[in-house]
Amino acid sequence: MTRIGYWGAYYMPVLLDSSPYAPAAALVGAAAAIAAAGAGAGLLGAAAGPFEPNAQDYFRTALLGFLPPVLVHCIKTFVLGTDGSATLVELLVDYPLSDALMAALLAALAYPQVHQAASADGGWCLTPRQSYVFGLSWALNELLLAVLGSLNDYVEEPHGLIIHAPDAQSEELSSLRRSISLSRCMNVRRQASRISDNIYQPPPRASHSYGSLAPARADDDLVVLAFTGDSPDADGVCPSLRHRAHPHSGAPLYFAPAASWHAFSRRLLLASLIVLAHLLQAAGQALLMSLYFLYVPDSDARLARLVLYFGGHSFAFFAAVLLLPFSLANFACHLLLLTWKDDRAVLLARPHSHEPDSLLPSPATDSPVGACVLSPFHARLASHRLCRRTLQSWRALASRRGASPVGALCWALAVFAAGVCAARPPT
Numbered sequence: 001m002t003r004i005g006y007w008g009a010y011y012m013p014v015l016l017d018s019s020p021y022a023p024a025a026a027l028v029g030a031a032a033a034i035a036a037a038g039a040g041a042g043l044l045g046a047a048a049g050p051f052e053p054n055a056q057d058y059f060r061t062a063l064l065g066f067l068p069p070v071l072v073h074c075i076k077t078f079v080l081g082t083d084g085s086a087t088l089v090e091l092l093v094d095y096p097l098s099d100a101l102m103a104a105l106l107a108a109l110a111y112p113q114v115h116q117a118a119s120a121d122g123g124w125c126l127t128p129r130q131s132y133v134f135g136l137s138w139a140l141n142e143l144l145l146a147v148l149g150s151l152n153d154y155v156e157e158p159h160g161l162i163i164h165a166p167d168a169q170s171e172e173l174s175s176l177r178r179s180i181s182l183s184r185c186m187n188v189r190r191q192a193s194r195i196s197d198n199i200y201q202p203p204p205r206a207s208h209s210y211g212s213l214a215p216a217r218a219d220d221d222l223v224v225l226a227f228t229g230d231s232p233d234a235d236g237v238c239p240s241l242r243h244r245a246h247p248h249s250g251a252p253l254y255f256a257p258a259a260s261w262h263a264f265s266r267r268l269l270l271a272s273l274i275v276l277a278h279l280l281q282a283a284g285q286a287l288l289m290s291l292y293f294l295y296v297p298d299s300d301a302r303l304a305r306l307v308l309y310f311g312g313h314s315f316a317f318f319a320a321v322l323l324l325p326f327s328l329a330n331f332a333c334h335l336l337l338l339t340w341k342d343d344r345a346v347l348l349a350r351p352h353s354h355e356p357d358s359l360l361p362s363p364a365t366d367s368p369v370g371a372c373v374l375s376p377f378h379a380r381l382a383s384h385r386l387c388r389r390t391l392q393s394w395r396a397l398a399s400r401r402g403a404s405p406v407g408a409l410c411w412a413l414a415v416f417a418a419g420v421c422a423a424r425p426p427t
Helices: 003-015 022-044 055-066 068-079 088-110 114-120 128-149 166-178 182-200 261-289 305-311 315-349 376-398 403-423
Strands: 154-156 253-255
Touching: 003 022, 003 088, 003 128, 003 154, 003 253, 003 261, 003 315, 003 403, 022 128, 022 261, 022 403, 055 068, 055 088, 055 128, 068 088, 068 128, 088 128, 088 261, 088 315, 128 261, 261 315, 261 403, 305 315, 305 403, 315 403
Parallel strands: 154 253
Antiparallel strands: none
16 A cells, blocks of 8 residues: 555545446546646746756656655565554655655656766756656556555445444443443352353253153253453454454445535545645655755756755755655654554553642742742653643544544645745746
């Protein structure tokens, strides 16, 4: 699964809807998103650099951006054996490793070819439009791989079929646990003791004397059902209606059909925005990672300020100032968006180990001079409270429906805007 495959639950139901117009509408929405992303290249302005790429250069750019997602997908599938469940290993491959691969390929793309050696003048042969095409080609191949790999992972729920999700089962178990009292537990214990005494006693043997009509009893008539939890597992009772946490664990993920045209239109709009966000983020990321390779000596008037700034320094400086921080920020953002539910469950399950406020020393009473000066202990306490409030606010925001796609869209727009503003040459 590719990077956009993590958001498959937002666009695959539109493509696999049972209505006859759904596939055509999905293709139209995807085409509109691709056209809008392609039109974003006009924001870079007219090409005014010393190097003018031809059709062969653009084809080489598109081909070099189209093939690497296949390599990353093969590494995750055949080498690491990941299953698309947004684990830490898979996220590390999808974001930091893919970012490093993109930077290396942009460097290879900017290296002067044989027919460009005369016009290179000791500089790189790369334009902002080539970087933009490279990012779009990368994102399009990721989208294609994600759709082809998820065709059998999503199934529309048949009409009239009720599938109980694990959340409903957990709510039912929670209500049962709340109704349990100590007296009921003791009563059940007494009844269980009586039943066990009757069951595990040796059965009376029938006398096989003359004149007896009692048949011989087998010793294996008793079947003992052993459950590992408090109740039978719903997946074991009805495995065909099993829901999964992620769509790559073996069984299909069911989704409800659109109730009306309005509901389908909302799904289509959200799917188109997800695709557009993925395309814009890849294009903006390619622009940011190619700032160093856009520099050409003696062309200061036709290059952006950041291009001139990074071009005047070494590549190690560019990697330490831009490439590494951006890769870490990109990884951290998607880690929060994709795995925040699991992290939140772990945080809520931990016992609170904070000390009461009454046990903490007060600066007004414990200080000998009574001055309101924060000690290092209180500074750490204030920072701890600030972090805790920040996490609580983020949990409240992330628990809302649609927080993940909205966060991904905002991050994609921020990356795209930063890339265009940084690489746009002066007019």
